[in-house]
Amino acid sequence: MTEQACKLVNALTPGHDGTRVVATPPVGRRAEVVRDLLARPDYKPQVGEAAADGMVALAESLRIVFAAAAVGDLDTAATTVNVLLREMGSVPQLDRARGGGWALHFHGREPDLVVGWGAGIAAGLALAIGSDLAGRLGLCQADPCDRVFVDTSKNAGRRFCSTRCQSRMKAAAHRARQK
Numbered sequence: 787m788t789e790q791a792c793k794l795v796n797a798l799t800p801g802h803d804g805t806r807v808v809a810t811p812p813v814g815r816r817a818e819v820v821r822d823l824l825a826r827p828d829y830k831p832q833v834g835e836a837a838a839d840g841m842v843a844l845a846e847s848l849r850i851v852f853a854a855a856a857v858g859d860l861d862t863a864a865t866t867v868n869v870l871l872r873e874m875g876s877v878p879q880l881d882r883a884r885g886g887g888w889a890l891h892f893h894g895r896e897p898d899l900v901v902g903w904g905a906g907i908a909a910g911l912a913l914a915i916g917s918d919l920a921g922r923l924g925l926c927q928a929d930p931c932d933r934v935f936v937d938t939s940k941n942a943g944r945r946f947c948s949t950r951c952q953s954r955m956k957a958a959a960h961r962a963r964q965k
Contacts, residue, residue, distance in 0.1 A: 787910030788923070788936045790903070791848050793823050796947070798845035801932040804951055808933075810842060824903070828884065831899060840900035844870075844907070851911055852934040855923035863923070864915050870908035874901050878909070928955045 796803065797819060800810050811819040816838035824831045833841075847870055854862035875895025883889035892909035894901030914920055914936075922937040924944060928951035937944035946952040 787907045788914060790824075791852075791907045791911065792934050792936055794841060794845040794903075794907075795849045795852060796933045797823055798842045799849045802930040803933050804928070804931050804948070804954065811838075813839075816842060833899060837899040841903070844900055844904050848907065848911070849934065851915075852923050853925055855915065855920050856925035856934075858921075860915060860920055863911075863920065867908055867911045867915060870904060871912060874905035874908055876905040876909045876912075926951055928952070 796808075798810060798816075799808075801808050810816075813835070817833045817835050820838045820841045821831055821833040824833070847866060850866045851863045854860070854866065876892045877895070879891055879893050880888045881891045892906045894905035911923070914923060921942060924935045924937050924947075926933045926935065926947035927945045928947075931947060931951050933947035933951075935944065935947045946955065
């Protein structure tokens with residue numbers, strides 16, 4: 787769920803992706819963007835404009851969590867996640883997994899797209915923040931980029947949202963050393 791949170795934050799909140807300015811998708815196009823972000827081969831969500839607006843609001847809250855966790859402000863991250871857990875009514879449930887067996891999922895208080903996704907994402911972030919994984923929630927350190935990521939590296943040393951930003955910063959450092 788944290789990977790999905792990154793996708794939502796990076797696609798639905800304004801800022802910079804590398805050096806490119808990113809704007810919130812315009813009204814009238816948000817539903818299509820959200821649908822594309824959530825779709826999988828076995829899942830084609832129906833997304834209306836109201837739900838898309840709700841997903842944008844969810845992404846804005848998620849950005850606060852990632853930004854706070856990235857600078858070690860776990861009080862703000864935890865408080866924001868707690869608000870989301872209450873708003874979404876996250877409830878654990880065992881569901882049949884694809885391919886057999888059972889998987890733990892978190893469902894919201896109602897069968898609504900925003901509440902359903904928000905409940906699962908909030909629970910995933912709560913599990914990360916409530917364990918030693920809070921430091922794995924990151925904000926790209928390549929100026930001016932502000933895209934978020936989850937560090938899945940073995941050494942917990944990831945600093946950039948993409949290899950593009952990492953390469954850009956390495957090239958800038960190399961040029962600075964050459965002067």
